[in-house]
Amino acid sequence: MRIVIIGNGVAGITAARHLRKLSDHEIIVVSDEAPYHFSRPAMMYVSMGHMTFDNTKPYEDWFWKKNRIEVVHNKVRLIRKDGGLVIDLESGPSIDADVVILATGSEPAWYGWQGEHLPGVQGYVNKHDLDLLERNLAGARNAVVVGGGLIGIEAAEVLHSRGVHVAMLVREPAFYRKVFPEEESTMVTQHISRQGIELRCSTELEKIVAGENGGRVDHVISSSGEHIQADIVILATGVKPRIDLARASGVDVSRGILVNDRFETSIPNIYAIGDCAEFETGVQQLWYTARAHGEHVARVIVEGAGPYVRGTYFNSAKFFDLEWQVYGVIPPESDESNSVYWSDDSSTRSVRIAQSNGVVSGVHGIGVRLRQETCVHWIENGTMIDVVRKQFQEAVFDPEFTRKVSV
Amino acid sequence: MNYIELTVPDSMRNHGTMWSRWKNRGVPAYLLALVLTGFYVMVYWFPEPLAPLASLLDPLAHLLRGSVADRWFLYGTIYTVAVLVMGARMLLRYRTQRYHVYRTLTLMTVQLMMSYLIPALLARMGSKEFYFSYFWPLKPEYLFPSNISALVQSDNGLLMFMGFWTIAMTVVATPVLTYFYGKRWYCSWVCGCGALAETAGDPFRQNSDKTLAAWKIERWMVHSVLATIVAVTGLIWWANIDPTSPIAPYAHEANRVYGFLIGSVFSGVIGVGFYPLMGARVWCRFGCPMAAVLGLLQKYASRFRITTNGSQCISCGNCSTYCEMGIDVRAYAQRGEDIKRASCVGCGVCATVCPRGVLKLENH
Ligand SMILES: Cc1cc2nc3c(=O)[nH]c(=O)nc-3n(C[C@H](O)[C@H](O)[C@H](O)COP(=O)(O)OP(=O)(O)OC[C@H]3O[C@@H](n4cnc5c(N)ncnc54)[C@H](O)[C@@H]3O)c2cc1C
Numbered sequence A: 001m002r003i004v005i006i007g008n009g010v011a012g013i014t015a016a017r018h019l020r021k022l023s024d025h026e027i028i029v030v031s032d033e034a035p036y037h038f039s040r041p042a043m044m045y046v047s048m049g050h051m052t053f054d055n056t057k058p059y060e061d062w063f064w065k066k067n068r069i070e071v072v073h074n075k076v077r078l079i080r081k082d083g084g085l086v087i088d089l090e091s092g093p094s095i096d097a098d099v100v101i102l103a104t105g106s107e108p109a110w111y112g113w114q115g116e117h118l119p120g121v122q123g124y125v126n127k128h129d130l131d132l133l134e135r136n137l138a139g140a141r142n143a144v145v146v147g148g149g150l151i152g153i154e155a156a157e158v159l160h161s162r163g164v165h166v167a168m169l170v171r172e173p174a175f176y177r178k179v180f181p182e183e184e185s186t187m188v189t190q191h192i193s194r195q196g197i198e199l200r201c202s203t204e205l206e207k208i209v210a211g212e213n214g215g216r217v218d219h220v221i222s223s224s225g226e227h228i229q230a231d232i233v234i235l236a237t238g239v240k241p242r243i244d245l246a247r248a249s250g251v252d253v254s255r256g257i258l259v260n261d262r263f264e265t266s267i268p269n270i271y272a273i274g275d276c277a278e279f280e281t282g283v284q285q286l287w288y289t290a291r292a293h294g295e296h297v298a299r300v301i302v303e304g305a306g307p308y309v310r311g312t313y314f315n316s317a318k319f320f321d322l323e324w325q326v327y328g329v330i331p332p333e334s335d336e337s338n339s340v341y342w343s344d345d346s347s348t349r350s351v352r353i354a355q356s357n358g359v360v361s362g363v364h365g366i367g368v369r370l371r372q373e374t375c376v377h378w379i380e381n382g383t384m385i386d387v388v389r390k391q392f393q394e395a396v397f398d399p400e401f402t403r404k405v406s407v
Numbered sequence B: 001m002n003y004i005e006l007t008v009p010d011s012m013r014n015h016g017t018m019w020s021r022w023k024n025r026g027v028p029a030y031l032l033a034l035v036l037t038g039f040y041v042m043v044y045w046f047p048e049p050l051a052p053l054a055s056l057l058d059p060l061a062h063l064l065r066g067s068v069a070d071r072w073f074l075y076g077t078i079y080t081v082a083v084l085v086m087g088a089r090m091l092l093r094y095r096t097q098r099y100h101v102y103r104t105l106t107l108m109t110v111q112l113m114m115s116y117l118i119p120a121l122l123a124r125m126g127s128k129e130f131y132f133s134y135f136w137p138l139k140p141e142y143l144f145p146s147n148i149s150a151l152v153q154s155d156n157g158l159l160m161f162m163g164f165w166t167i168a169m170t171v172v173a174t175p176v177l178t179y180f181y182g183k184r185w186y187c188s189w190v191c192g193c194g195a196l197a198e199t200a201g202d203p204f205r206q207n208s209d210k211t212l213a214a215w216k217i218e219r220w221m222v223h224s225v226l227a228t229i230v231a232v233t234g235l236i237w238w239a240n241i242d243p244t245s246p247i248a249p250y251a252h253e254a255n256r257v258y259g260f261l262i263g264s265v266f267s268g269v270i271g272v273g274f275y276p277l278m279g280a281r282v283w284c285r286f287g288c289p290m291a292a293v294l295g296l297l298q299k300y301a302s303r304f305r306i307t308t309n310g311s312q313c314i315s316c317g318n319c320s321t322y323c324e325m326g327i328d329v330r331a332y333a334q335r336g337e338d339i340k341r342a343s344c345v346g347c348g349v350c351a352t353v354c355p356r357g358v359l360k361l362e363n364h
């Protein structure tokens, strides 16, 4: 059997690796971005000079051949039904397939702003953006980042590290307030401001304006009417599933490519995983979920495995020097009535344990590393908050000699 | 500008490391490597040009050792100053991480006391110039019969103590401490080679080779060196017990060749000279027989490991990039596996640079 995977992001590559582990099928991965898989969340470390692009590749280039995974650097134009499935590439001969896995990921979601296509305006989600930023950085002094999300803050840190003055437009009243409770949001907002980022909260983008002589961006106008100088504008207002190929090929799509809980699309033998897939419960656009999808779809295809069940929610990110980890549910409206909160006097470390009726529902740390296994165990077993507080050191994953957390 | 970058820390962030010509094998890095290798070659084999430099240190040598400064005093002084100055840089750079602060302070203190001041004072007292922080097989002669029997049978209490110290550290403390804490107790907290690598070598850690091919060469080489020194030590003992045996004349010749190839060329000229090109742990990784022993203990008889925090890894590669031992840490972390590698010196930098809090050095 020949399985063709479209997209060499973490979803597609994890599927390929696990298919190889479980079976002897012929595996081909077609992708148009970079010839070999790289870590998308590592892009910022390339832009800051912490790593080379090569350092972001989790596997050495010989790995694929050794594991009999054929790698094709090309763009898929269309998937046709012609007896089996046929995959038309942008250049070169088509590929026949018995099974196709769509792992086409996501693309930036922009909202049709005036000036969004001016030179100097870009997103920050793929290899193209990474290279484009290097060109846009030449001679740049001021930048505006639009969007107060996880990609926005990474873009701001990148620009700041390159000596560019950054203003950030954030729709919420404080950074990440849509997700964080008030204390955490304030802590992170202050930390970002201390780095020298000019945060404009409760502010949106109105339009992007070009300079007088020539097409490059000169400034943006915010929802409050302010003109902010910008040689670079990074639009980080979220991503949406990349569904153009699926739609053109007659696969049912809505926001994403519609799948059931075994990743099956509306067309037999075509599966969809990772950022591009939309489940009955919506999309799951995280590194960890994409990896889990890849692992599970391989079991579905080879072993006929049952439904994919997403485990307890978790996530992590870093805001300049502040690390963040979360397990379970922490509602943004958390306060003393439904959670326990601890922070140290440096205001760079905090822990929150959310509860309802005394049962722990989520654990949240900023500047404190938390052990996933322990936190998830507490949440999944309905552990009482008093027990969790007493045992809390077991969940702390900080380096040796770090000051104790006394939640 | 580039020079300043090498010495003045910019907190723990690695901004611009890959564009620095010093840190990423540019022309200045090659020049520095040339200077360092040249210096080692002079110290070992062509010391004359160093004499005027050494004589500048005469007052200090008189004060500490009660003798004029020779090339070894010059070398020891430069070495210790490098550890102290670059140690201060290390402390500044990693000031928010207590693990690094404590181990750097320990390394600096051990280097200054045990490898510099105390041996000098011992020499001044007319006693044996003894290094309490080095053991067999890194300092093979410490277990040679001529040395050890003289010490243990001495009626001078201090010399006797040195003898028993050597035996106790090699036979008892090494396996016990490694069982509880991993090889890091020595390589990243005590050892003088480690002290230079962890301080002066910190700017170059990203230059270690992470490929599988390098790992294969490493295992082959480091264990060959260990096998060789075990054999040489055995020969020397044999020759001592049975001086009439036909191998006796070869034993000391073997030791001389080992001393030249491994002790001087490998650990000195290449080990330090290649810092800017292959990272600071070239010797520790490919050549050090002590690291090989500790590594075997760490792998098969130790509670130490680096644990991985569930599924939090984003495969970014910071850990592998900044591992000075060239361990592909990410390969384990992204599979959720603990890292239990013989070569890991427990420097803790992988855990420090990880942006998702995935790695933790643990003793159980
Ligand atoms: C800057 C940034 C930082 C991030 N940081 C984090 C983080 O810290 N934690 C986290 O959980 N998530 C993070 N994410 C999100 C995470 O990267 C994604 O959820 C994950 O990469 C999705 O993987 P995927 O395999 O589904 O898709 P992708 O990684 O997007 O891969 C899809 C691939 O398919 C290719 N492709 C698409 N269509 C075609 C076609 N027609 N022909 C050929 N190839 C095609 C694309 O070019 C692309 O290479 C981050 C995202 C970005 C952009």
Ligand code: SF4
Pocket (backbone or CB within 6 Å): B306, B322, B323, B324, B325, B326, B327, B329, B339, B343, B344, B345, B346, B347, B348, B349, B350, B351
């Ligand atoms: S694995 Fe980590 S602790 Fe071990 S040597 Fe490498 S960077 Fe240091």
Ligand code: SF4
Pocket (backbone or CB within 6 Å): B312, B313, B314, B315, B316, B317, B318, B319, B320, B329, B330, B333, B334, B353, B354, B355, B356, B357, B358, B359
């Ligand atoms: S640095 Fe951390 S997140 Fe990045 S690859 Fe290593 S363990 Fe994973």
